[in-house]
Amino acid sequence: MVSEAKIATILIADDHQLFNDGLRTLLTFEGSPFKVIEQVYSGSDVIPAIHLVNPDLVLLDINLPNRNGLDIARQVASDFPSVQVVIISMYSYRKFVDELKKIGVAGYLLKSASKQELIACLQNVMKGIAYFDATLNGKSATLHQGDDFVKKFKLSSRELEIIVLMKQGLATPEIAIQLFLSEETVKTHRKNIYYKLKIKNLAELIRFVSEQGI
Amino acid sequence: MVSEAKIATILIADDHQLFNDGLRTLLTFEGSPFKVIEQVYSGSDVIPAIHLVNPDLVLLDINLPNRNGLDIARQVASDFPSVQVVIISMYSYRKFVDELKKIGVAGYLLKSASKQELIACLQNVMKGIAYFDATLNGKSATLHQGDDFVKKFKLSSRELEIIVLMKQGLATPEIAIQLFLSEETVKTHRKNIYYKLKIKNLAELIRFVSEQGI
DNA sequence: TTCAAAATACCCCAAAAGGGGTATGGTGCA
């Protein structure tokens, strides 16, 4: 928590240098309550940078080279509980939202957000108010309420496991071998997945998965 | 071509608002030879915006909603030959580089580039010098030298078209209908694509395409 | 403890995908 007067120090972790620098420039203006004190471009540089500069807040991308943002968020929460983490990502990783909230992540912004949203998010977070992008709240808040969305899309962990392998380019026989299952079982799971997602072939599954950011 | 004194006007087309705005801020500094005169966030807004503001240069993302950047580049080249196009993308779309050069695109930057590279690229382009990211040149310079890479990956435009439809979740019969082709023709193209990419099924194609960022 | 799922696994069958050919007309380059 930071008083009104104090300027919040920020570490930006994003491998797209132009985006990273652009963010810094966006946050650097006359009277800005923020100061970007460090920028890193690799997942493995985040923790060392926090050690060095001890920022109030980390703006963290999910897709980072060398180390995954989710993983980093976990370590920050356990090793640096006073450092606020705000995820900034291209996608609505809906399936991560609950996990991120559990970890204690303070905010989630999309790269398609506006400068105003960015500022609002950071100001809320520095006041101790969590700020999650509306497109995330809309769909994921309903996940633990028993509505249509649940009935349509709620997949079992086995089904999710198989979806991931299918997306990785494994054919049914290969998945069966990998999971020590009969091909028939994998086929059954695949049928159930298609039924639940209301799709009819692999290509549509890939599309679905991309859209949901699984 | 623009004289040293004139300030180059720029249109930025990128759906990630924070990136788009960040770019504008990066290009806006004391004595900057550039001026961002318009920003759009959707592929379908690019051509109308060019009509309106007639920029010297368009900074164009490849992955735009509603309309593909490659497609837009083609139209800009034919309808507005005086407008320079610089691609700015997350990925090294190596397979597109020859195509982009043929179209007459003046530059290709990665989002992981630095501000210095961005400035250098734009200055070169405004002097009439093409600027393609080094990681593209490294691999694509060999593209017209008849080596293995060419034989493995160089896809025809028809093949690319079919890849895109396959990735969108269309089955062979649907693609055939959409392109007014025989199913057999689509099958032939698909076979040739798989041969060129050394893959053996749709799932692997999807993976390949994701990795290459098409 | 009972009941609903999830996970397992099989049946049958049609459709599509995948892999091997061949062939023909067109286009662009040397």
Add this chain to the structure above:
DNA sequence: TGCACCATACCCCTTTTGGGGTATTTTGAA
């Protein structure tokens, strides 16, 4: 004027996928 490549389209064949069932065991929550 070739030659290479592209786009088109067909043949044959096997494997995989997709869609409809049914059935057993395990597991977790009421």
